Amino acid sequence: MAFTDKLAAAKSAPRPTRDVTVALDSAVEARRKELSDELDAARDNDDPRLAAGRDPAELQQQIDALEAEYAAALIVIRFTRLPGQEWAELTLRNPARPNVIADTIVGGYNVHAVTRAAAIVSGVIVDGDEEYSPTEAEWNDLFDTISGYEFGNVVDTVYALNQSDAQQAIELAGKALAAIHDSGRMSLPQ
Structure with a gap:
């Protein structure tokens, strides 16, 4: 050629x-981290009193809702050479x-x-x-x-x-x- x-x-x-x-949206990210930590604590404790009475299923629902909210905060940046x-x-x-x-x-x-x-x-x-x-x-x-x-x-x-x-x-x-x-x-x- x-x-x-x-x-x-x-x-x-x-x-x-x-x-x-x-x-x-860093506020959603921080709240998700808090809920994830609570969920881990609730799952790790056999005694529900130690998990502050938080139901793991309820915590997971809150995390799922936050993840949907967090997904809406994502943006895509496209760079060109x-x-x-x-x-x-x-x-x-x-x-x-x-x-x-x-x-x-x-x-x-x-x-x-x-x-x-x-x-x-x-x-x-x-x-x-x-x-x-x-x-x-x-x-x-x-x-x-x-x-x-x-x-x-x-x-x-x-x-x-x-x-x-x-x-x-x-x-x-x-x-x-x-x-x-x-x-x-x-x-x-x-």
């Missing part, structure tokens, strides 16, 4: 995307923090600042078939609301989409090309 054909195919292909689910030059610009604008190992490992930039900035420009909220593009203020509120675990998922997803997935794909393609070349089946590009 000629270079111009490869370039045209690459330009017409949709950019890769990845989804992350986060919850926007940025053009390479745009990603590179973000890495240049956000130098590595001193003594932060993660920044050193990823290539000398502030991985949290870069992925957060990339998330804002490449992310949308998905609701069924609808997509909503939050404002920068809404993104800031979202990041202030979600847990550290959820923010870590955003960081990992945006990093993988823009950096590590592409790196792994090129490494695999290089190995395949080397195998073809070593077997003598290599033809020169047109």
Whole structure:
């Protein structure tokens, strides 16, 4: 395949995307944890007086109701791979923090600042078939609301989409090309 054909195919292909689910109701999460702890205590105690008279079936019903409520608080964020030059610009604008190992490992930039900035420009909220593009203020509120675990998922997803997935794909393609070349089946590009 000629270079111009490869370039045209690459330009017409949709950019890769990845989804992350986060919850926007920590109060429900905390209440569910309390009820789960009570349910564990009620199940562990043969003496119902030690379980504060809580019926395990009643507790399970309350947990089920909370889980349905919690499910309604979940949102899906879809991120799209940025053009390479745009990603590179973000890495240049956000130098590595001193003594932060993660920044050193990823290539000398502030991985949290870069992925957060990339998330804002490449992310949308998905609701069924609808997509909503939050404002920068809404993104800031979202990041202030979600847990550290959820923010870590955003960081990992945006990093993988823009950096590590592409790196792994090129490494695999290089190995395949080397195998073809070593077997003598290599033809020169047109």
